Amino acid sequence: MHQALYRKWRPQRFEDVCGQEHVTSILQYQAKTGGLSHAYLFCGSRGTGKTTCAKILAKAVNCEHPINGSPCLACDACRAIESGAATDVLEMDAASNNGVDNIRDIRDEVVYAPTALRKRVYIIDEVHMLSASAFNALLKTLEEPPEYVVFILATTELHKLPATIISRCQRYDFRRIATPVLAARLDYIAKQENISLDPEAAVLLGRLAQGGMRDAISLLELCAGTGDKITVQTVNETAGSAGRESMMQTVAAIAQRDYDKLFAQIDAIVQSSKDIAVFWQDLITLYREMLVLRTARDAASYLDLTDSELEAMQAIAKPFSASTLLYHSSLLEQAYLAMQKANAIKRIVAESTLVRMCDPELDSSPEALLARIAALEDRIAYGQISAPAAPVKEQATPVTPEAKEKTESAPAKVPTVKKQQAAEAGEKRVLRPLRVWAEVLEKLNKANPLPAAFYFSAKAYMDQSNHVVLKFTSEFDIQMAKSYQAVPTLCSILSGLLGTAITENMILFECEGSAAESSAIDEILESAQDN
Numbered sequence: 001m002h003q004a005l006y007r008k009w010r011p012q013r014f015e016d017v018c019g020q021e022h023v024t025s026i027l028q029y030q031a032k033t034g035g036l037s038h039a040y041l042f043c044g045s046r047g048t049g050k051t052t053c054a055k056i057l058a059k060a061v062n063c064e065h066p067i068n069g070s071p072c073l074a075c076d077a078c079r080a081i082e083s084g085a086a087t088d089v090l091e092m093d094a095a096s097n098n099g100v101d102n103i104r105d106i107r108d109e110v111v112y113a114p115t116a117l118r119k120r121v122y123i124i125d126e127v128h129m130l131s132a133s134a135f136n137a138l139l140k141t142l143e144e145p146p147e148y149v150v151f152i153l154a155t156t157e158l159h160k161l162p163a164t165i166i167s168r169c170q171r172y173d174f175r176r177i178a179t180p181v182l183a184a185r186l187d188y189i190a191k192q193e194n195i196s197l198d199p200e201a202a203v204l205l206g207r208l209a210q211g212g213m214r215d216a217i218s219l220l221e222l223c224a225g226t227g228d229k230i231t232v233q234t235v236n237e238t239a240g241s242a243g244r245e246s247m248m249q250t251v252a253a254i255a256q257r258d259y260d261k262l263f264a265q266i267d268a269i270v271q272s273s274k275d276i277a278v279f280w281q282d283l284i285t286l287y288r289e290m291l292v293l294r295t296a297r298d299a300a301s302y303l304d305l306t307d308s309e310l311e312a313m314q315a316i317a318k319p320f321s322a323s324t325l326l327y328h329s330s331l332l333e334q335a336y337l338a339m340q341k342a343n344a345i346k347r348i349v350a351e352s353t354l355v356r357m358c359d360p361e362l363d364s365s366p367e368a369l370l371a372r373i374a375a376l377e378d379r380i381a382y383g384q385i386s387a388p389a390a391p392v393k394e395q396a397t398p399v400t401p402e403a404k405e406k407t408e409s410a411p412a413k414v415p416t417v418k419k420q421q422a423a424e425a426g427e428k429r430v431l432r433p434l435r436v437w438a439e440v441l442e443k444l445n446k447a448n449p450l451p452a453a454f455y456f457s458a459k460a461y462m463d464q465s466n467h468v469v470l471k472f473t474s475e476f477d478i479q480m481a482k483s484y485q486a487v488p489t490l491c492s493i494l495s496g497l498l499g500t501a502i503t504e505n506m507i508l509f510e511c512e513g514s515a516a517e518s519s520a521i522d523e524i525l526e527s528a529q530d531n
Contacts, residue, residue, distance in 0.1 A: 004218070005193070005218070005220065006218055006221075009217060010052055011049070011052055011056065012056065012071070012073055013073070014027060014028040014056055014060070014070045017049050017052065017053060018049075018177060018185050018213060019048075019175065019177035019178060019181045019213070020048065020049050020053070020174055020175065020177075022175075023053060023172045023173075023174060024053065026172075027060075027069075027172075028060070028068070028069035028070060029069060030069075031057065031066065031070075032066070032069030036061060036150060037150075037169075038145050038147075038149070038150060038151065039150070039152075039168055039169040039170065040054075040057070040150070040151070040153065040169060040170050041153045041154075041161075041169035041170065041171045042054060042152065042153065042154045042155075043154075043155050043156070043158040044156070044173055044175065044176075045174075045210075045212060046156055046212055046214070046215070047209070047211075047212025047213050047214030047215050047216075048174040048175065048176060048177060048212060048213065049174055049213065050125075050154040050174050051123070051125055051154055054123045054125075054154060055081070055091075055123070056070070056071065057121075057150075057152065058081055058089050058119075058123065058150075058152070059071035059073075059077070059082070061119045061121065061150060062077040062081065062086075062088075062117040062119055062121070063077055063078055064077055077117055077118075080116070081117075086116065086117060087116070088115060088116060088117040088119070088120045089120075089121045089123070090120075090121070090122050090123070092106075092123065092124050092125070093125050093126060094125060094128070094130050095126045098129045098130045098131050098134060099131060099133075099134060100133040100134045100137050102134065103134045103137040103138045104137055106122060106138075106141065107138075107140075107141045110141060110145055111146070113146075113148055114148055118148070119148055119150050120149050120150070121149075121151075121152065122150070122151050122152065124151070124152070124153050124154070125154045126154065126155060126156070127153040127154060127155045127161065127165075128155045128158070128160035128161050135161075135162050135164075135165055138165070139164055139165070139168070142165065142168045142169070143168045151169075153165075153169060176210065176211025176212070177211050178211075179206040179207055179304045180203075181206075182202075182205070182206030182209055182211075183206040184202075185213065185216070186202045186205055186206065187199070190202070195220070196228075196229040197230045198229070198230060198231050198232065200231075200232050201223075201230045201231050201232050201234065204232055204235045204236075205220055205223070207304065208235070208239055222238055239278070240274045240275050240278045241274075241279070241282055244282075246265070247282050247283055248312065248316050250262065250265050250354075251287075252316060253265070254328075254354065254357050254358055255316075255319040255320065257358045257359065262351070262354045262358070263351060266350050266354070270347055276339065277336070277339050277340075280332065280335065280336050281336070283332060284329070284332045284333070284336065287325060287328055287329050287332060288329070289303055289313055289317075290313065290316065290320060291326070291329065293314055293317045294320065294321070294322045294325060295438075323373075324360075331353050331356055331357055332353065334353075335349050335350065335353040429464070430463060430464050431461035431462070431463055432461060432462050432463075433459075433460070433461055434460035434461055434462050434468065436494075436497045437460040439497055440460070440494060440497060441455060441456060443493045443497075444486070444490060444493055447489050448484060448485070448486050448489050450483075451480060451481055451482075451484045451486035454477045454480045454481045455470075455486075457472065457473055457477060458470045458477070458481070459471045459512075466500070466506065467506050467508050468494060468502060468506060468507045470507065470509050470510065471510050471511070471512050472509065472510070472511060472512065473512050474511065478509045478511070481509065482509065488504065490507065491503060491504055491507065494507075
């Protein structure tokens, strides 16, 4: 009889559990020294090893010949527990046995000593499903059970448990398993099962599992159903995912406002019978990665990407500001919720949302308006739009009767003002925030960290003449910022990020109160940031 791979490869000892060393090391030590607790609470997302560790602990406390705290798997107690024949180890699913009568049965049983094993172990899975009366019936027994009884509670929703239950247990939090750990385990299982698995496909399976080992192994078995080699394409087709390359093409089409490509992308998903909701989840994940890249200094540590993927992600995220990414993420979230409510209109929701992402002018929400303001500021900061000069007011002069007669007899002329004179008469300094300043600070800190510390307190702007204006809080900060050859390095970094040559005489160092007036939009944005 065929046995599912996740059951076949379920760990049997503490050493075999992947990614939960912070839990297994403590449980193994307690089993080895005999310092066991009377009640344990295992909480965490699905497929992270809660029930597996509960069964291993049940074997370890009853094993006749334990090996460094782990069960030997060869004695009568270990074999009886593994086969399910041990009556002293009771595993109960609270989802289907959540009434007060089920807990009362346990309360009546604990007074009797175990018949064949050293300890009587009660494993209650999904314990948050118990009713309020069942929790009340469990309280006293859970707090003071007989010395030969051990309770192990497991849950995926800790917040649903009463505080009185949590306080009576020794709590262990099971973390999501890292993608490299999942990929390594899948590669090992594939070799043992004679399954041909590409390393890139193993990493993709780990990502799709979202930290759950059981889901990862189930996906591996599903992809291996044809007997062919498992590639990235195989995983995408089996899981219904459009693939990372397709996601990045979609984002590029949004940046370029290529409506034809966007409609073709949705049409291809529909024609291939893939679920648009899966495609949408992948797109949301991609936007999260771009947002981390645009806002975090050490983005690589928060993203599960290879070096090549990280480089490609940086290129695809460059056209978007942080405010635009937040606006797009909000639209994606709203669309995903709408898809859950009405499956029949998923295509319409997806297409209309992508069109709105291309053109914020179609949306009057505050997020869309902020995205439009950010795009306008970027164009002004990079010199693509110049600030309009103020109109020149002509001074009125008294008209004498002789001059009036001469004017009426002369041919009519239209009054003109030279452009240069008008610009000089109406010139007013307009400062716009330098939106690449966070990236400048990051690069400067890596290149010249000593003076870079003083730049972190400065505010950066660009004026209508494309000068970079740096406002510091004191003259001392300005002097230190100019030291250690930091200015040439700053010019080089600015030139690379702005795409235009920035020389030293184009950088203006000023104290906070010495700069000219800023525009009303600057005051609004700064006020919003302060709030």
